[in-house]
Amino acid sequence: MKYSKSISVALGLLATLFYIIVPIVPAIAAPPFQGPPVPNKPITLKDPCAYDPNNLLRNGFMPPPGRDTPYGRVVVGWEPFIFAGAPPQFNAVDNEGIDDVPGTSQQIFSSNTFDAGIRQTVTGLKPGTYYWFRLGYSLAAKSVDGPNIRVDTIGRQVGVDPLGDTDPKSSNVIWGPAFFDGKAAVNIAAMTMLFVARSERATIFLRAIARDGSGGENRVWFDAVCMEPRLDLPTVTIPRPTQTRTATATLTLTPTVTPTSTTTPTPTDTPTPTATATLTPTPTPTGLFSGGTGGIAGIGAILAIVALLIVGAFLVMRQRIPEGAPANPVAAYARYWIPATIGIIILIALGALVLAQPNISNQTARSSQQPSPPVTIIYVVYVIASPIPTPTLAPSITPSPTSLRQAAGSTITRTSTPPLSSSSQVMATVTRAPVQTTYSTLPVVPPPSDRPAAQHADLNLGLRGYVATQGSLALLDLAGATDPGGPQLPSLFADNRARAIKALYQVYNWDWGCNCRGKPIDDPEVTMIGLAATPGETLYLPNGGSDIMNGFRALVLYADAQRITFKYTREDTIVGGYTLHVEGIAVDPNLLALYQKSNAEGRGNLPALRARQPFGTAQSNEVKVAIRDTGEFMEPRSRKDWWR
Numbered sequence: 230m231k232y233s234k235s236i237s238v239a240l241g242l243l244a245t246l247f248y249i250i251v252p253i254v255p256a257i258a259a260p261p262f263q264g265p266p267v268p269n270k271p272i273t274l275k276d277p278c279a280y281d282p283n284n285l286l287r288n289g290f291m292p293p294p295g296r297d298t299p300y301g302r303v304v305v306g307w308e309p310f311i312f313a314g315a316p317p318q319f320n321a322v323d324n325e326g327i328d329d330v331p332g333t334s335q336q337i338f339s340s341n342t343f344d345a346g347i348r349q350t351v352t353g354l355k356p357g358t359y360y361w362f363r364l365g366y367s368l369a370a371k372s373v374d375g376p377n378i379r380v381d382t383i384g385r386q387v388g389v390d391p392l393g394d395t396d397p398k399s400s401n402v403i404w405g406p407a408f409f410d411g412k413a414a415v416n417i418a419a420m421t422m423l424f425v426a427r428s429e430r431a432t433i434f435l436r437a438i439a440r441d442g443s444g445g446e447n448r449v450w451f452d453a454v455c456m457e458p459r460l461d462l463p464t465v466t467i468p469r470p471t472q473t474r475t476a477t478a479t480l481t482l483t484p485t486v487t488p489t490s491t492t493t494p495t496p497t498d499t500p501t502p503t504a505t506a507t508l509t510p511t512p513t514p515t516g517l518f519s520g521g522t523g524g525i526a527g528i529g530a531i532l533a534i535v536a537l538l539i540v541g542a543f544l545v546m547r548q549r550i551p552e553g554a555p556a557n558p559v560a561a562y563a564r565y566w567i568p569a570t571i572g573i574i575i576l577i578a579l580g581a582l583v584l585a586q587p588n589i590s591n592q593t594a595r596s597s598q599q600p601s602p603p604v605t606i607i608y609v610v611y612v613i614a615s616p617i618p619t620p621t622l623a624p625s626i627t628p629s630p631t632s633l634r635q636a637a638g639s640t641i642t643r644t645s646t647p648p649l650s651s652s653s654q655v656m657a658t659v660t661r662a663p664v665q666t667t668y669s670t671l672p673v674v675p676p677p678s679d680r681p682a683a684q685h686a687d688l689n690l691g692l693r694g695y696v697a698t699q700g701s702l703a704l705l706d707l708a709g710a711t712d713p714g715g716p717q718l719p720s721l722f723a724d725n726r727a728r729a730i731k732a733l734y735q736v737y738n739w740d741w742g743c744n745c746r747g748k749p750i751d752d753p754e755v756t757m758i759g760l761a762a763t764p765g766e767t768l769y770l771p772n773g774g775s776d777i778m779n780g781f782r783a784l785v786l787y788a789d790a791q792r793i794t795f796k797y798t799r800e801d802t803i804v805g806g807y808t809l810h811v812e813g814i815a816v817d818p819n820l821l822a823l824y825q826k827s828n829a830e831g832r833g834n835l836p837a838l839r840a841r842q843p844f845g846t847a848q849s850n851e852v853k854v855a856i857r858d859t860g861e862f863m864e865p866r867s868r869k870d871w872w873r
Contacts, residue, residue, distance in 0.1 A: 270416075271457055272361070278455035279365065285351050286362065286433065289454035291335045295321025296748050299698050299735075300345075304335050307347040308696075310397050312436065317343040317447075325450040327366035327415060334366070334452040337437045343447065346386075346436035350393055351456065354426040359462040362389070364420035364435055365453030369411050373445035379411035382441035383449060386434075387420050393430025407438060425465045666843050668823050670834035671778050674799045677832040678786075686739040687803045688787040688794050690810045690855065695734040695757050696749050702730040704868040711869045716773035716797065716809050716856060718760070718871045720841060723767055727872055731851050732759035736862055753864035757812070757855040762847035768814060770838045773797055774807060781837040783809070785844075788816050788824040788836075793844060801832055803860050812853035816845040 274281040279289035287306035295302035300309045301319035309319050317339035326332025335347055354360065367385040370377035384407040392401050408419040424431070433456065439447035678685055686692040704727075719727045734757035738747035750756050774782050774797030786801060786808075787794040793816050798806035823836050838844060856863045856871060865871060 271363075271455060272459060272461060274455055274457050277365075277453060278363075278457075279453045281455065283457065285360070285456040285458075286349055286454050289456075291321065291326065291333050291452045291454075293321040293323050293333055295335075297751075298696065298749070303347060307335065307349050308395070310346055310348050310395075310434070312344040312346070312397050312438075314344050315339070315341055317341075317345050317437075317439075319347075322450075325368055326452045332452070334368075334450040335435075336448065336450050338446055338448040339439065340442070340446045341439075342442040343437070343439045346397070346434055347451065348395060348397065348432055348434045350395060350430055350432045352393075352430050354429050354431055355458070355464075356426050356428055357464040357467045358426050359423060359459035359465070360426055360431065360456060361421070361423050361459050362387070362433055362454065362456035363416070363422075364451060365455070366415055366451070367408075367417060367420055367435075368414040368448075368450045369409075369437070370448050371441070371445045372448060377448060379414075380441070381409050381411045382439065383411065383447055384409040384438040384440070385417070385420065385449065386436040386438065387422055388434040388436065389422060389424050390432040390434070391424055391427040393428055393432050395432055397434050397436070402434065404434075404436075407436075423459065425467075427467055666817075668820050668836055668838075669781075670823065670827055671781055671784060671799060671837040672834050673784065673801045673832060675801075677801045682787045682828060682832070683789075685787070686744075687860070689789075689792075690736070690794065690812060691789070691792060693737045693739055693746060695736045695812075695853075695855075698733050698735045698749070698755060700733050700755055701866070702733070703866070704730075704872055705864065705866045707864065707867045707869065712858075714774050714797070714807070715858075715870050716771040716807055717873060718771055718854060718865070720772040721760070721768055721811075721852070721854070722762070723769065728760040728762065730758050730866065731761050732853075734758070734853065736855055750862055753862070755864060755866060756862040757810075757853055758865045759813075759851040759853050762850055762852045764847055764849055766847045767843045768811070768845050768847060768852065769841045769843050770795060771809065772840050773809075777837070780839055782840045783838050785820070785824050785836040785838070788821050790816060790821065791848060792816070795838070801835070803857055805859055808857040808860075810855040810857070811845075812855075813848050814845045814852055815848050817843070820844055 270276070271278045271281075274283060277290070278284060279286075279291075288304050291304045293302075293304070295304045298309050298319065300311075300316050302321045303309050303319050304321045317337050320336045320338070321333070322336045323333050325336070326334045337343070337345060337347075364385070364387050368377075369379065369383035369385060371380045371383070372378070386404060386407040388397070388402045388404040390396075390399055390402045394401060396402075403422075403424060405422050406419045408417055433454075435451050435454065437449035437451075439449070441447070678688065682688045684692070719725050722728060733755045735749035735751060735754075736756040738750050739745075740747045770783055772782075776782070777784070777797070777799050783795040783797045784799060784801075785793060786796045786803070791814060792810070792812045793814070795809040795811075796803065796806065797808070800806070820836060827833075827835050854865060856865055863870070
């Protein structure tokens with residue numbers, strides 16, 4: 230036949246293309262920056278995974294009756310948060326659940342718009358390990374004088390702070406996509422997340438977003454939440470920040486009745502941490518044209534398209550040759566080759582531009598809501614022609630200085646690697662320079678604390694925690710007798726003036742039976758206040774109590790980088806006398822070092838301060854204080870007791 234040779238050549242080329250394209254289809258099908266797969270079901274937990282004892286989330290099956298909070302009842306183990314707008318109501322209910330009968334769940338509801346949710350901080354994680362969690366049931370509906378109607382105006386969203394901070398607005402929180410399809414409620418792909426732990430703590434956020442406040446009540450139910458490590462994935466190296474401090478100090482600790490003071494030298498330079506933690510996730514996924522297997526597939530795709538254009542142009546040219554045409558078809562019909570040649574040049578140029586882009590790693594945490602585009606030539610051309618976006622990597626963290634442990638009579642240049650934690654972030658904005666004072670120890674009246682101070686909820690207020698509450702920001706005139714020895718809060722500051730109360734809090738009770746947090750203390754209504762402060766201003770031991778030995782007024786029963794507990798007696802317990810908790814501050818590094826040394830040596834001696842002796846600086850524009858008398862939390866707004 231006239232064109233048999235041409236057709237044979239064309240069929241041969243098409244067969245060759247078939248064997249080129251088939252092997253690269255899987256690579257083309259995967260979108261750029263494809264990270265580790267996000268499973269839609271547990272790997273090791275047994276369904277219903279919320280009930281599995283190995284579930285890392287406490288009470289993931291949302292059992293009622295919950296506990297009281299300022300916003301309503303919340304399932305034990307979870308905390309409410311308000312992201313924006315007016316707070317909705319919370320309730321732990323025995324309906325609309327999914328993993329038991331009749332079903333239990335955490336409900337969030339309001340007749341107005343709202344943006345709120347619940348959170349839980351998981352501890353004991355291994356930095357660099359992948360973890361997976363899923364919100365198995367999230368129902369959104371509106372009720373207008375009748376049954377629940379599923380709507381598309383209420384979104385659900387999950388997020389994680391891999392540093393364990395509890396602020397949902399923190400830049401460290403990794404949020405998945407907000408899901409507004411009201412028809413779906415069970416095992417929604419967008420409610421699943423895979424992330425890399427960057428510290429030993431991580432906070433899981435379950436968020437509800439109601440956008441329509443017109444008519445009826447917006448309702449959301451959460452249930453069946455589970456979390457587990459993904460040990461099948463390789464770990465990620467988390468570089469820890471390093472910092473160098475140079476200081477000269479002499480600490481002389483004398484376990485005698487007469488304390489020996491030592492002078493803290495004036496620092497010649499403010500020690501400022503400069504290290505930054507940079508997270509490098511591995512394995513490093515490759516894009517379609519970023520080298521490796523994906524890059525080879527991209528080159529193969531370009532060659533396949535070029536070959537198709539050549540064959541198409543050849544066939545078109547041959548089919549349109551009229552009778553009596555010259556023997557040289559290329560010369561006569563060059564106009565068919567010119568467009569094909571231009572197209573080939575453009576494709577090769579675009580491919581070269583894409584191949585010139587640097588390799589880009591995927592984010593360490595990725596929601597499962599990343600569908601793969603259909604495998605078409607249009608998609609391949611689109612990827613070639615589109616610039617490769619640079620993903621937003623997890624933000625770097627500049628942690629605060631940790632304590633400077635100093636040996637007696639030595640000059641130390643110390644490099645430490647503090648863990649990445651929520652406290653690192655809090656302390657990142659303030660430089661903690663030593664205050665100009667001296668610190669000494671006093672012998673403690675035995676016995677010492679019956680457990681490690683950091684794990685004692687009476688000494689370390691961070692274990693109990695606290696929650697914001699509502700009420701008057703003015704001082705209260707309460708009836709009853711007045712103890713002249715109570716701590717006077719105006720003397721906490723250099724100007725010795727009463728500071729404005731910025732916020733009110735309720736400290737959580739402590740259940741010594743389970744050694745766990747209980748409900749917020751509501752008698753008195755307020756057990757902690759936030760006082761207005763200037764970041765960096767010096768803080769002093771408030772006047773109060775009496776001479777406990779040689780002019781000293783209080784012992785330091787506990788201290789860490791951002792909190793301190795004073796006792797206005799020499800007992801290592803809060804049972805008798807006044808106790809003062811000060812939170813959200815920067816404790817002086819030399820005082821902290823002395824406390825840590827004394828604590829490590831058995832607490833036979835502890836740091837002691839004189840009245841109005843400086844102990845640290847304000848961390849922000851608010852300093853939180855709580856007062857206890859014989860162990861009981863007192864009303865800190867009482868004018869006659871603490872504000873004379």
